[in-house]
Each structure stands twice: as structure tokens, then as C-alpha cells.
Amino acid sequence: AEQSFFYARKLVPAFDVFVADGTASILISIHLPRSLNLDATKINLFKDYFKNEPPVSAYEEIKKRNLALFQIAEDKEAELKLSKLIEEQRNEFISIASHELKTPITIIKAYTQLALSGKEDCTDSMKGFLRKIDEQSSKLKNLVKQLLDTSKIENGRLEYKYELINFNQFIEESTFLVTHLVPAHTLILEPGSNVKVRLAKERMEQVLTNLVSNAAKYSKPGTRITLKTCLGTERNLLVSVSDEGIGMSEETSGRIFEKFYQVENEAQPLSVGTGLGLAISKEITEAHGGTIGAESAVGE
Numbered sequence: 001a002e003q004s005f006f007y008a009r010k011l012v013p014a015f016d017v018f019v020a021d022g023t024a025s026i027l028i029s030i031h032l033p034r035s036l037n038l039d040a041t042k043i044n045l046f047k048d049y050f051k052n053e054p055p056v057s058a059y060e061e062i063k064k065r066n067l068a069l070f071q072i073a074e075d076k077e078a079e080l081k082l083s084k085l086i087e088e089q090r091n092e093f094i095s096i097a098s099h100e101l102k103t104p105i106t107i108i109k110a111y112t113q114l115a116l117s118g119k120e121d122c123t124d125s126m127k128g129f130l131r132k133i134d135e136q137s138s139k140l141k142n143l144v145k146q147l148l149d150t151s152k153i154e155n156g157r158l159e160y161k162y163e164l165i166n167f168n169q170f171i172e173e174s175t176f177l178v179t180h181l182v183p184a185h186t187l188i189l190e191p192g193s194n195v196k197v198r199l200a201k202e203r204m205e206q207v208l209t210n211l212v213s214n215a216a217k218y219s220k221p222g223t224r225i226t227l228k229t230c231l232g233t234e235r236n237l238l239v240s241v242s243d244e245g246i247g248m249s250e251e252t253s254g255r256i257f258e259k260f261y262q263v264e265n266e267a268q269p270l271s272v273g274t275g276l277g278l279a280i281s282k283e284i285t286e287a288h289g290g291t292i293g294a295e296s297a298v299g300e
Contacts, residue, residue, distance in 0.1 A: 091151045098148035105144065109137045138181070142213075146276040149206075150259070153283050160200040160287060167197045167237065171229060174205050178212050184221035187212065192230035197237060203284045207292075210277035211241040218263070219245025236290075247300040256294055257282040 014029035032038060112134040115122055122130070152158040168191045175189050208227070215225045223244040232238040248256070248263060255261050260275040285292040 087154075091154055094147050094151040098144050098151070101144045102141070102148075105137055105141045109134060109141070112137065142209075146280060149280050150276050153280065158203075158283070158287075160203055162198050162200050164196055164198050165201065166194065167229065168192075168194045170199075170201060170204075171208075171227070171239075174208050175227060177205065178209055181209065181213050182216040182225060185216050185219065186222075186224045188224055188226045190226060190228040192228070195231065195237065199288055200284075204288070207281040207284050208239075208241075210281045214277060215241055215243035215245065218248075219243040247298045248294070248296045249298055253294045253296055257292065 014027070016027045018025045018027065036042070112130050116127060116130050116134065149158060171191060172189065175187060179187050212225055212227065219225070225244075226240075226242045228240050228242070230238050252263055256263065257278045259279040261279075262275040282292050
């Protein structure tokens, strides 16, 4: 310590050490030129600097900054791990809940359809109630399926069973199945050239169902929904679903395939959904090597 004091005294003009009651105080004085125009404000700034930001060596400064960066990196990594854990738990919950919901919904639909089949005595008004139950059960079943598929997509477990099929035959069969989902609308089919394509039938039926149901959701009852197919450039198959609904802006057209995004519905204000149908359709279409998009204008 004595040797350190010896060299310190050589570096500064005034270096004094005072010891009182076992406490050592060091007074260092330096001369400053008059050209600095020191005043009380500047002197106070000097005091604050030495009090709050004591001078350190270049090595200590780098070490200090590295420690701060390391702490930030650790915090970010912990935050990322927590976010990933929450995401995994959410997907697991959705998957389990969806599986558990499927069974009671299927049973409700089965008993409802059995009652509507005419094998049991049932009044016309009661049949009307049963049809409503069956319709809402179908919607609930579709919502559960969308949640389950979203969970599978995020975990990379959505299955595709590809096969070579006659597309016109497939589209006609799919249209027949989809018609009951939009009973208040007129569904028009305009098939193009008869071609064979390789696709996963069950998944592509989902896409058509989502598109047609979405068209019905945003158009008034009694209007037309047209499903059209044709061969495009470079042997691409173009499938389009058009409606006579409320239309959408350019901004909305660019966002409707995002998860959970929904447009305010003036045609059917009471209709609800998950905002997942078109996002799932996008995933399935792209898995087939295709693309999906929307063209519209407000009111068209």
C-alpha cells in the first residue's frame, strides 16, 4: 500500500492521506486552467460524475459491459424458454380439450339425427328444435376440429394422405357434402377441364368447406356462392370461391389468412368463429405446393 501511495503522489500535484479513528481518507487535488471558466454548476457536475460514475480502467470497463450483456442474454434466454414452455402447454391443452370434446359432440349429433330420422314420434316443432341442435352441433364440431388442427400444425403433426384422383369427381362429391353447411345460400358449381391431381382428399375438403362457409358467413341469405375450377398457366389448377357478400378492403384481404384475424360481419352480426379456418386452409394449400389469396373490394 505504501508503494502505491508513493507512485500516486508522483502522478498528481497534491496527494494527502489522513487517518482518524481507524478510517483513512485520501485527498487528491489537481490544478485546472482558467480557460475552463469553472462555475458552481460545472463543479457540481464534476462532483456528480465522480460520485456516480467512478473512473475505472479500460479492462474493468470492458468487463463491466460484458457482464451486463451476459445478464441481458441470460434474461432473454430465460424469457424464450418460458415462452416456449407456455406455448407447448397451450398446445397440449388445446389438443387434450379438443379430443375430449369430440366424443360428446358426436353423441349429441348421433341422437339428434336418430330423432330426426322418423323412427321415433316427434312433432314438427320438436323437429325444428332438433334441426337447430344438429346445426349448432355441426358448428361446434367444426370449431373443435379447427382448434385441434391448429395444435397439430404448430407441432408439425398434421397428417396428409396423398392420392391421385379425378378432380372434377372430387369437387362434385365435396360440393354435395358442403351444401348442407350453407342451406340459406345457392351453391353453384362450374367445373373446368377434367384432370387428375395428387392431393389429400380429407384435407382439401377442409379447404373447400372453410372457403364456402366463410363466403356464406359474410353474405346475406339467398345470395349465390360460386365454386369454379379451371386450368391456369403452367398447368396450374385454379379453384375459386366467389360470393355476393359485403366484400373487404385491400388491407383486410392481406390479413384474412392470419390466425385469429376476423372481420366485423354486417351480414350476420351474431355469427362467431375462431378466426382459424382460413389460416388452416393456407397451411393445407401450401403443403400441396399451392398458393391461396383473396381479391375483393368493399361491398362486392
